[in-house]
Amino acid sequence: MKHRIIESSIVALGLLLLGLSIKSGINAFSQRNRTVTVKGLAETEMPADKVIWPLPFKEVGNDLPSLYNNLKMKNQAILSFLKNKGIKDEEISISAPQVVDMKAERYSVSQSPYRYNITSVVTVMSNNVDLVRKLMSEQGELLNQGIAVMGEDYQYQVQFLFTKLNDIKPKMIEEATKNARAAAEKFAKDSGSKLGKIQSANQGQFSITDRDANTPYIKNIRVVSTVNYYLKD
DSSP: OHHHHHHHHHHHHHHHHHHHHHHHHHHHHHHHTOEEEEEEEEEEEEEOOEEEEEEEEEEEESOHHHHHHHHHHHHHHHHHHHHHTTOOGGGEEEOOOEEEEGGGOTTOOSOOSOSEEEEEEEEEEESOHHHHHHHHTTTHHHHTTTOOOOOSOGGGOOEEEOOOHHHHHHHHHHHHHHHHHHHHHHHHHHTTOEEEEEEEEEOOOEEEEESSTTOTTEEEEEEEEEEEEEEEO
């Protein structure tokens, strides 16, 4: 009888300890499931460090040899203009001329008085953005030489690029993470909790856009980081 009492006591104690352990585990599990998801933004403006500047012009006429001679002379005039202004040889390229035979255009509605329409493109690709911007405002000098550079064609738009993203990435990610933590701490305080460790984090994607339509040479760079934090009592 005495042995049965002892055995029953041991079983009861074991069940009690098991219950406490389960309760503790449930509490711990519920605590781990309490999380908050926040986003942190980092944003900065940077000047473009590379520019691609196409200078297209057209020649129309009926005699191909004459048109090609005119193209060569005008290409040479553009090259001289660029080099005299400080653009280097390795920053300049000339595309093969694009020839359109207007009489062979089956879908043309209007009749052109000229048979051939030839487009030539001289392209400047340079890291000297300030110099190129200056030359863009001076290209009227080419008009005095009879060279009308097309500026409205969507196909030949100037491109301002920012290529040094890796140089500013670490600092921007750090700033975005700090902003995310500040938002999480505010949420935890307002909800009567404390902020725990990070459960998971997503760096987010960087975006590079023009600051506005009038200043495409100034880039707006932003990243949004998403961070999940544990909450605790």
